[in-house]
Amino acid sequence: MSPKQHRGEVTSDLLLDAALRVFVTSGEQGLTVNAVVRESGVSLGSLYHHFGSLDGLIGALSHRWLDRLLGELTGALQGADGARAGVAGAVRAYLAFVQEHPGPALLLHSPLADRKGMARGREFRDAQEARVSEVARWIQLGIDAGELAPLPAPLIESLLMGPVVAVARRSLSGIDDVDLDEAARLLPDRIWRSVGA
Template sequence: MGRPSRKHEILQAALACFTEHGVDATTIEMIRDRSGASIGSLYHHFGNKERIIGALYLAGVGEYAGMLDEGFRTADSAEACVKLLVTSYIDWVAANPDWARFVLHSRGRVEAGELGDQLREANRLHYGRILQALAGYREQGLLRPLPEDCFASIVIGPSQDFARNWLAGRTQSDLRECRELFAQVAWESVRAG
């Protein structure tokens, strides 16, 4: 595996600073020091702290979307696709707790910032791929007829709420141990009949 790009190194340094000091208290200088990047390199890749925040957010949701896209290539049933939405989310959160915390707490800031349109477009494309992966199963009547804008909340909402509490240290159960339970509940919530 090759050396991480300078851009990736800066994003990872930013995440470490945001985790340690908070997003608002972190300065460009802190990120520069942590990453070892020159100020010119940092501004070349991002321009300012808000763009770093947006890029880090988009990279996180992009990684989850990539996991889903890969999984959809091998999922061979409506049940497998629905469960994949949950298990991929839980797997990503469990593997990236600091990044997941950042994503869960930064959405509004990114939506309101310079990269808001980019985030909305990424979300539109991501949700479109999910709907496309499930379209044939919907047509076959294997999924409950639900408004499209409710589907994701029904499927991912419970695991996302639990993950938020797990990340905050407010659960007794480990998120990974609940993975199959949340996947089964999601399937039972949207399957036909």
């Protein structure tokens, strides 16, 4: 990597990290170009050079953390011995991500992310195609092996992740009535009842 490329990568990282800090401390309303520039110490021109707009910066930040979350999920699925263990591993991996990375988890579960996802869902899915394909392959292998219910893969994915996402959102919203460790213990069996063959 050339020195110029390295500087560009460092600048991008500074902007992404600053955007996350601003979002966590000030919310969506506080996430402005000026706030990110002030927090990062990077010039306004650099933000536009690297990301094109605030929307581009937010998209890159979301992709960065979504890729990491999906990487942990696919690792849990693929490292498991059988579909039932994969379900348990995915639930634990997702909830552990929320506990270990509350700021990024808050961003990924925010109304901002929902709006972006609804408006640009296909683009976001395409950007994560490798990870999404790994999950789809794991589901198909489970169906073919007779371990997972013979349902369309998107339905199995929804049955698997829907309850986990709901619990994560509840926890991240500040409602203090969900224990994520308890959820990680209880949800796998309940979810397995809906997706197991």
